[in-house]
Amino acid sequence: MRFPARMYRILAAGAAVALLTLAIAACGGVDGDDDDSAAPAAPAATQAAAEATQAPSRARPVQAAATEAEAAEEAYEAEATAAAAQEAAADSGSCANCATARQQGSTNTTQAAASVSEPPSQRPSPGATTFQNYGRTPYVKTSTDAVSTFSLDTDRTSYFLALAWAQSGYAVEPDSVRAEEWVNAFSYDYDQPRDDRSFAITSDVVQHPLGGGRHLVRVAFQAPHVRDDVPLNVTLVLDASGSMSSGNRVAIAREAAEAIRNSLGSDDRIAVVHFTTDVIDWYTVEHSRPGNEDVAWSIGQLAPHNSTNVQAGLDLGVRLADEARRERPDAYNYVILMSDGVANVDTTNPFAILDSSPDTDHRNPLRLITIGVGIENYNDYLLEQLAQHGNGWYRYLDTTEQARETFSRENWLALSTPFADQARAQVTWDPSLVSSWRIVGYENRVTPDHTFEQNRREFAELPSGAATTAFYEVVLHNETRRGLATLGEVEVRWVDPRSGDTYSQAALLEGRTDAPFDAGDQHLRFGAIVALASDRYSALSVQLEGAKIDIAGLGADMTALRAELDSLYERMSTLQSYHDFSFLLERMTARVEELGGGSSGYSQ
Template structure:
């Protein structure tokens, strides 16, 4: 809608400059009148950007008229050039939104404050960096688009400023099962002050070159029916889905990087990074060393997620500090490709292991155990149910475009025997856009995906309830198909159930013989609930991924990748390591805090244990204290892995021994083991910057010292792994972690 009270003088000055500026930009001379006319006639989402720009400039008399004119013309040309929509579809979009929610929204003046909220229970702590908003909770589509306008407008005019935290469509919410939270103020996040050390490599060109690749085959293999480890030559990310972590864009196909900051004056102190506002994650209790005389058994669920690492990398690239509570070391480790040997058959894992000296403590050893699933193709048909978040918070950045692109990529990757359904949810389900399971090429499916847009509030429960209902009906109709429910959202649930377990209880799957596998796809930087999405996937028999731009969405769900991701090899997968007390004095698992499970559950087939797609590799590191005089070679213990075979429902297990030399130097087992250890230890040490109990002091100086030592170890790999995208990204991220630890470390007391 037009601005009800524009500044007449400002509008006149804008018009005076318009003809000259429009000519310089090669825009039509009558563009102003044409745009004013179209804005008076249309209410389609694609015009919200220009309406906001006109209002924003007209309300700011201090803005130079020439600059304002350039700004409006540039945005006008951009909006005019976007692909058009049928006005009838625009009307249908508005009608569908009205039908989905009876909430009446009004224009509000929004103010905000940033705060950090911590709620604790007996097991863990949920930390939320909140953006408190004095506004209507139910933001309309125009309100949501207007929120994004200020950021887009500043980017178009190349006005460099601190990232805005003064507006948000929806406030982040903590799980409803936690006690009331207490907010403490936190400053506005600073603009980006660091850029990645090198441009991102194109897809398919990021691996290590032949002459730079290092072989890890010199490590001793684990006795496992002839399955031995071979060379690992890549050292890049575990799969192509994790490329392209750029800033949120502005429109579909426009993935704009964060604006470069203006250099501070010489007298100014460097800007202090802050975590992104309104992000929610779980602070799991860190594990400690366990004496084998007390407990020699370690049991945990395998984990194929890697979202924690890519969230951290994205935050660092956008000028935010990495929140220690968000770091899950196992997801950092499993983000990388270590080129493990594949098993000799399609029904078992290849398990490898190595023991080396610890790079941070001369009194300790480090053990790596890796589980490699076989790579194969399965012709079993698929039932896919897309559950798409159409709430107002999805208007921020490029979230809608990312989700729409991913949904379309999934549809395009399905075969003729597969079926797909679509659900849109906001304050309630948008019934007009619901499509029951149909062939991938069905025009209703294509139409529904294309209608995804941002509207009101977020009722994840309503969306998943209907998604499960449709998926269950498809499962009964096609009992031989695999069933996937794919939730695409920023996780900011604020209507009905907002706790992941309450949502899962509402949308319960009671058929364990052919389970509904819940995949969660996260989008967004600020106003993002990592905890909800991660827990829904973990306890929904699925996995969790993060997408940052439309290109990455296309790569993730390309047909080749989707065929692998949608082919389950192992359900309810868990491992148990039993250490030999005569060799190992004490042990500690690195990461896996929310995957550790009581030893007695190991024989139970439980939904929260991991689903692993075909070709997946999972790596775990242990820190070991050995008895003095432990000989070499030694059998350190045994490892057993158990899982359920998806096709048959049969429970399977595999056992092998952990055998290696004791006393091998850290650089004696190949570059990729060293890289994984550096990544895991860096994540583990950085997470120590978060306190476990109230009033606990953080030894930031010790953390910084460990990170700097690990940086030196990483530098030693640069001549052989430095050409890979994964190495460069992690080197950049590690520098950001060191900077954050340095900011928290106490001053030396010396003058400058």
Template structure:
């Protein structure tokens, strides 16, 4: 407090002393002016006693003019002094504003390490959400008491679109839309360097227990599945369905889609085949499957231009027809239909399930895999693209710019993504009653399913490309007995999936036994926990019916997680992925700041 008063006194002296000097200078100028005018008036007094009336009148006019000039001089000198004072004050204000701006920038840069704590008005420079965006706000998953419910069943997931969509928003100056946050897609956006399995026909499954970074009485359980990598010479049948509607003219959407399409085409081999469909309110142009270097294929990709409305149904119907025809001709190839769009369907069917019904694939033995690729910020339908991929036996990606389009669909990446290891992959976790008193799944809200569905092969269960990893976090309450043991027996996890091409059913059971790690023992485990909990807590801000106390708790948690993130090992924090996540944490903190409590009290 004394330091603040001293600084305030110094600022007052810094401003007051120059003002006094300026005022003294102005008074001196006025005094000299008055003395000169008086001297001039005395010299002009008449020396003759007798004057004519005309001379008297002339003298009076001269005196009035002199008085008027004196008045003008005083006004000019006052204005000069006032202008000098105003300019000085303006300069001082500009310097103070510059200092404040610099301090805010330094605070923003330091936010992840300091945890912020500022209100939204003080830290947020983000614009409101862009217009015409469509997201599905899935209700968060609550806690389960193990004696009442000991089983969690859900589809595996390798999508990461929610994360990169949020990153694109923040880099464009927008605040993150809480409804857009799917925690599992944030978690799975990061590489945690899992070991590959020893064999090529099953997953590597690891289980870890971590002290909870927010609650002393809780723990986190991480379950990770890693698919194998292998050489697969199976040829590819690829059908590109490209949105050429008017909404694609916004920003550089067309350039991104064209770059991705050209990267896919150029990455294919001579044994592969590719078709292209351009659509707007109807089919703009198309070419059935040809070798990848075909001149007409290249011409149609280059011809992609925005015009008209958006009839996704028409584009997919023709694309699926082309894909089914080439599948019959080449039954031993993998089949992919790639839809690139902003998802804003406004002609014919606009619901994802209605679109899928008209473009239904009835051959489950060698399915068509619908991959959706989203582009754009405003005027964007995330729900349509996400649901088409989930129920179309494929996966969903989001592209920020041309460079990401080229890298995502480079030959190396595309060939890895296009080779499936598992179809309709799902997991079921069965908790041990004696070790786990209660549990809660983080994220996966639109991937959970009824326990009895685990026995069924369903299209909404995920396709897992070779080499892909899936990470799942649970918040758990362990029993005192389990904590006291060196190793904790958590229960078991079972995986089920179909082998692509053969549709052979597979199952893999793993007992979950692990020791308890402290935060700081494993940097990648710590990173995953921060990402998982930050995304989960931020998603609460988009849900209706949650109390102000719950919102304050979420805000306090995000602040604490930002501090935890800043203390991760330098090689992790300085990585490109972590730097990007730091941007998201700052944006999340700016929004959450308006909900923070004055005295955080952490409880479940």
């Protein structure tokens, strides 16, 4: 039996002193989670500058070669084995079956460590931050495989997390960079669809800004704005562990939770769960109207306590959400986890956490949204994977102002109104025109080609009005480089959230192969610079032991991309997003130069 929240308020004041005393005795304060025995495996030290000069040959940016065939051949030979392994791993089966394999992957946990190579302007990476090194997508010859299949993606956390790091004086961690999330962090002013039942698909072809006889192909999917007339069941799962005491994490989470509550309508329902070492029962509020005073009271009680049992919080959150779904079957259902992701009690693997509370109703799924807060002591990998395989999306919040803006009524109505579930795309290249190709980013979104026919939970949900952009680097046959050409076609498939029916839509990939890079509009050029810069910077991650990183080539690419960005100043300088990315690119370029020893100033 659960007593009303009002009764717990009477006890709360007296219990607070006792709880505080217990918390201090257990963890020596609330500077961090107290359960050392249940903590994750000891993190590896931050890579030293000398170590950062080694990486797999497939991580080396493809530089201008004597011919495009030489560049593609070099990349293909170096990457063929890795690509085959990646495809086999992706095809290994269901989420539950792949949990062990993924857990044993190359998760990279870093600790802040002093290094003589770090300049005063960029501190080492924050302590105890966990990212996953997904490698980099390889070049593939069309004679071997002319088809590229990937899940669409609207996440943008990787970019905003890197921006928060740089603005706090930290060097951006290469493993944190997922190029597709950088690209999709920006608006590109795409044309809107002709109706509210289909995408607007855009494609462009331009010559590569980094040369080498290559081209860039952009393909973009713009979802329509759809009516928000479906009621919502929202379950807030709030992290009340000790690590949330760092910085303003609790304030941000409270602000976001309150903004969501205020954005809900009278037909919506909201529940609240707090968790630390276990669920804090006296703060639990089952689904009620958003104006219910118990809901507001519970949100206001969020505070740091002990350890982090994400599994316990989500288990209860999913149970409450499922009960609300059965009572209100016509509503959309969202479970929103707000946390720094530092799980250290019970199950800490994202796939095992999802398996502990499986959602078997695929006709009206529970959509798991993860909201990350904090810089140091932060687990990006857990939060990103929970959202990707929980049929939801992932956001990062750095300030209370950002929390209010992200979940303002206008933004929340769009984010909480899905247009497409399980959305994925498949590009088929014409081998007579395209010699080789690689997708920029999307490393953990690439999927075996045959899965395109399947409806799978790990494929993305796209909210109303959302856009997804992908860039490809391609090498064309010589005879293709003259005028207008159709390089292939793209098909997108998705599930309608209301009816459960599957839809598909196709378009040609065409453009002028003789169009120089600066012939593209500012949005195309800006997006390409973002894609290539983030992709090149991620090459700093060590992927194969003993391999070398072409630091000089990487530095040349970053410098060239900075020059391209500077050329857009007059057109884009009124946008804050332009200045933010310009600052970030400057910091990343300086980091690459630093690892390469900098320039002597003399000619070669």
